[in-house]
Amino acid sequence: MQNESNQGTNQHESETPVDLNEETTETQETQAAATDTPSADAQVAEIKDKYLRLLADFENFRRRTAKEKIEFQQTAEEGVILAIIPVLDDFERALKSIEKAQDINSVKEGVQLIYHKLYKTLEQRGLKPMEAIGKEFNGETHEAITQIPAPTEDLKGKVVDEVEKGYSLKEKIIRFAKVIVGN
Structure with a gap:
């Protein structure tokens, strides 16, 4: 029996302890590296x-x-x-x-x-004409062709005459009024 027990003891002593977690981790890393590339x-x-x-x-x-x-x-x-x-x-x-x-x-x-x-x-x-005569000159809706002396004091800076009528199409100006402005 002693022989058996010695053999059993010798067997355990001759084996080096192995960490199973390390082996598993290395195997998983190797498999992951192998599968990651195709993936x-x-x-x-x-x-x-x-x-x-x-x-x-x-x-x-x-x-x-x-x-x-x-x-x-x-x-x-x-x-x-x-x-x-x-x-x-x-x-x-x-x-x-x-x-x-x-x-x-x-x-x-x-x-x-x-x-x-x-x-x-x-x-x-949707076409609408713009009224310009007698209105204050507005560079966003009027295009001044020339300036003339205002016939009356209240027409200074206002549209005195309209050479071409301006038009808007559905609230968008499609042609500016060409006007003469009093100065």
Whole structure:
């Protein structure tokens, strides 16, 4: 028995104590290093693929919105042109009737009717004339062509005459009024 017990003791004595946690940690690190590389490459490939798809989607979106913008502008222009064509027809009829007309007042009245029809058509589309005469000069809405001596003291710094009427389209100025200012 002693032999057996010595053998058992010798066995335990000859073995060096091993920390199982160290072995497990080293094995895990080795496995992680081995698996991280393919995993990292896969992640990079996945991210690259997502990036390329996102870039392609953005390019498609940019092209589509540019195309829609051009189509919208063409459609808007078409609407205005279609609204003005009847006025053009009226002008053609007026020009034909001017050749035959013997009364200038009837021609004048016809031209005034056409003007009012055109004005109403544009007004329905959002066009508004700007009132300038007698108003204080404003560089944001007026373009001063020249200055003249003010006819009266109260017209100094104000618009005395309007060379070209200014217009706004739906609250946005599309043409500044060209004016003469009193000094």
